[in-house]
Amino acid sequence: MKELLLEMENYAKEKNVPIIEKESIAFIMKFIKANNIKNILEIGSAIGYSAILMASSNQETKVTTIERDETRYMECLKNVKKAGLDKKINVVFQDALEVNLSDVTYDLIFIDAAKGQYTKFFEKFKYFLEPNGVIITDNLKFHGYVGKSASIDSKNLRGLVEKIEKYIEFLKENEEFETKFYDLGDGLSISKRKNESK
Ligand code: SAH
Ligand code: MG
Numbered sequence: 001m002k003e004l005l006l007e008m009e010n011y012a013k014e015k016n017v018p019i020i021e022k023e024s025i026a027f028i029m030k031f032i033k034a035n036n037i038k039n040i041l042e043i044g045s046a047i048g049y050s051a052i053l054m055a056s057s058n059q060e061t062k063v064t065t066i067e068r069d070e071t072r073y074m075e076c077l078k079n080v081k082k083a084g085l086d087k088k089i090n091v092v093f094q095d096a097l098e099v100n101l102s103d104v105t106y107d108l109i110f111i112d113a114a115k116g117q118y119t120k121f122f123e124k125f126k127y128f129l130e131p132n133g134v135i136i137t138d139n140l141k142f143h144g145y146v147g148k149s150a151s152i153d154s155k156n157l158r159g160l161v162e163k164i165e166k167y168i169e170f171l172k173e174n175e176e177f178e179t180k181f182y183d184l185g186d187g188l189s190i191s192k193r194k195n196e197s198k
Contacts, residue, residue, distance in 0.1 A: 001056070004082050008049050017072065019049040020112065020138060021185030028136060031190075032057040032108065041106040041128065042066065043096045043121050044113030048076035048089070054110070055088045062088050064106075066113075068095040096121060105130045112138040116160050118167040122191075126176070134192050135177070140168060141187030 012019040020028075028050075031037070038060050042051055045067035055063045067073040073093040080089045092099065096113055097120060107130050111121045122135060129135065140146060145161045146168070152158040171179040171191060179191040 001083060004079065005049070005052070008047055008052075008079060011047060011075070012049065017046050018139075019046055024138060024185030024188050025050055025053050027182065027184050027188065028110070029053060029057040031136075032061060035107070037061060037107045039104070039106045039130075040064070040108045040110060041101075041125065042110045042112065043125070044111070045076045045091060046072050048079040048083075048091070050110070050112065051076070051089050051091075052079060052083045052085060055085050056083070062090075064090045064092060064104075066092045066094060066096045066099055068093070068113075097124065101125075101128050104128065105133070107133045109133065109135045110138070111135060115139060115142060116163040118164065119170050122167075122170070129193070131193065134190050137167075137171075137189045137191070139186045140164060140181065140189055141183075143186065146187065 032054060037058065040054055040061060040063045042063055042065040045051055045065035051063045051065040055061055067076055073091065076091050080086055080091060105128055109125050109129055111118060113121065118137060126135065142161055142164050145152060146164050149158050149161040149165055152161060171189060176194060177191040178194050179189050182188045
């Protein structure tokens with residue numbers, strides 16, 4: 001397992017695949033254990049690095065993970081098999097915004113795909129969250145660019161960073177969800193439904 005993870009880290013470095021930072025995944029794994037999380041939905045599998053670690057956090061934890069890039073999807077399948085986790089991880093090859101989920105609900109939804117679509121992912125998948133479930137979002141700092149969009153020259157990059165800044169505002173002002181922000185790795189948040197009685 002350790003060897004496989006190392007292999008994956010090297011592959012990610014070589015091919016520029018943005019896998020989660022160690023600090024962040026350690027935090028998520030601890031959260032999964034502490035809260036006895038069983039069903040996880042991940043948006044953005046890449047090569048399966050975070051899915052494999054989340055699925056191995058707890059004996060009963062299962063992960064459904066969605067990836068739209070075929071090469072990464074294939075790589076993810078291969079790694080999940082190598083890890084011996086094909087019974088615990090279900091890899092779906094589709095655009096998350098087009099996925100049709102049946103009436104399943106999740107204890108944890110991990111948003112880690114196209115940064116410009118974070119609000120859309122949140123709005124779509126919140127309906128598949130258990131009443132006490134949480135939505136965790138990665139890369140809220142986006143390599144330190146977030147909060148500095150005005151000073152970014154590249155139009156594409158600026159647009160993307162602005163979208164993350166808007167997503168953070170969306171979370172802060174959200175009436176349905178309470179969000180805590182963590183200055184870990186590339187920036188992480190945990191959103192939880194507010195108490196109904198409020
Ligand atoms: N969670 C992974 C890293 C994911 S990187 C890890 O930490 O190990 C983000 C991935 O999301 C990329 O592979 C990209 O192809 C995928 N992605 C981006 N937008 C998507 C979408 N709309 N639907 C499905 N996958 C998407
Ligand atoms: Mg990430």
